[in-house]
Amino acid sequence: MPSTAVTTSGRRGFFVTFTVLLAVWAAVLLTIAITLIPNGYWYSYFVIDYSVGFIRRGLAGEILGMFGPQHYFGGLLILRWMPTVLFVLGLAAVAWSVAVRAGRSERRRLLALLIPVLPFGFAFALFSARTDALGAVALVGFAIALTRVTTARATVIASAIFGLVLAVLSLIHEATPFLFGLGALAALTVLAERLDAKEFRASVALALGPPIMVAVALAAFGKHTVSGQLCELVQHFPMNHPLAGKPTLGQLLRGFHYYVDYHDWFCRAFLPLFDMSLVEGLRFVGSIGVVALAGSTAYGIVTLVISMLAIGHVSGVPVRRFGAILRGRPLAMLVGVVMILPVFATGVDWVRWWVIIAFDLGIVFLLYTRDQPEVDQPLTRRTLIVFAVGAILLAVIPIGIIPGFGAPVPM
Incomplete structure (x- = not known):
């Protein structure tokens, strides 16, 4: 039998119940993050500054320096939560854009409830609170801006602003442009279809040129083997x-x-x-072993597929239609894929990189659905059942928080 529409009272009760459960789930995860996860790992992204010269991630430490030595620990605590808070606000902005700004429907509301439990959702924000998450926030702002601008000139200007922001963020985390280059290219391809070839190339150059130049400068001129000096910068505290x-x-x-x-x-x-050099980073990744890396790859691909299929099912918009638009600019997509390969080559968190790929494509897919006719179609009982089962599984088993298999944990 074909799926049937759900009664109005049944839908209302479903939304209220799931919203309450979502709030309880988020509170439980937040409690776990506060009580069990040591802040020290997240602090580590902010304690390195330019005292020893031009080095990668030095700008983050300069931000900490603005708090002054008397507020060193308080500043670290604030900065530790900054990526998480901003990332969650970015997800909320996407939900608002899809479920409110572009119109109201029950499928749109369901998409808004889906976003927190996706592999790159709330749990990822809590348990992967690294500074590269700031690049994710920049990508969200850029993608939403592309849904608002109506001219090629405005798109080019938005790309230039995004490129400058990403360049600054690359001084906080050098992998930022490589992690979110695919997302930027996907956003320009899908959300700015009005661009001709020349305008598209100009937008890409302005969006990715500055941060890539910064990353190259860090690789070429950034100091290495200064761990002894950096160690002296860190204060003692329990x-x-x-x-x-x-x-x-x-x-x-x-x-x-x-x-x-x-x-x-x-x-x-x-x-x-x-303090690892490029060659040492390559060797470190290789030391994890083929089995662990293959397992991370398989797990990561499944995470990506689950993310895209979940969005497609709830919105009613076929994933293949979204994919067809991406394939319309194959060179751009190839560039995006190539850009993220150095991150896989030098960083062992392979599942994490796949989750970020899911974020890059998932955010663009979510914003793409907002203007598609399917998202305003009535909900069916099958859609609600599949959503409820899938969302509960994703909430209970937050698959996106595993960084990778075989990687050593800093103890």
Whole structure:
């Protein structure tokens, strides 16, 4: 039998119930992030500055310096949560653009509820709160801007602004342009179809040229083997690191605390990774092993497929139609794929890179659905059932938070 529309009262009850469950789920994850995940790892992205010269990620430490030495720890805590908060606000902006700005329908509301539980959703924001997430926020702003501008000139200007922002963010995390280049190219291809070939090339050059130049400058002129000097910059203070104390499950559930000196932990666990050269990075990735890397690849591809199929099912917009538009500019898509390969070659978090690919394409797909006729069609019982089962599974098993298989955990 064909799927039938759901009654109005049934739909209303479904939306209210799922919204409440979503809020409870988010509160539980936030509690876990606060109590079990040591802030020290996230702090590590902000304690390196330009005191020893021009180095990668130095701008993040300069931001910390604005708080002053007397507010060192308070500044680190604020900066630790900044990527998470901004990333969540970016997801909320996409949900608002799809479910409110472009019109109202039940499928649009369902898409808004789907976004938090996607592999690149709320859990990813909490448990992958690295500074490259700021590039994700920039991509969201750029993609939403492309849905608003109506002329080629405005698109070119938006691309130039995005390129400058991404260039600055590349000084905070050098992989930023390579991680979100695919997303920028996909956004220009799908959301700015009005561009002719010349205008498209100009937009791409302005969007990706500046951040790539910064990344090249960091590779060419950035100082290496300065870990000893960087270690001296980090202050001593007690950091709660429960997992380092090898607690039992019962201790973790009761709120187990185990403190280590942050300076000592940073210099031991983080700096050796930071100080690697390009060749050492390649060898480090290779040391993970073929089995672990292949497993991460398979897992990551499944994560990407699940993300796209979930968006397609809820919106009613076929993934193949979205893919056909991307294939309309094959060279651009090839460039986007090639750009992210150096990240895979030098970073062991292969699942994480695949989740970011899912984010790049998923955000553009979500914004693409807002103008498609299917998203305003009535909900069917089958759509609600599949959504409920799938969303609960994604919430209970947040597949996007695993960085990769075989990678060592800084302890």
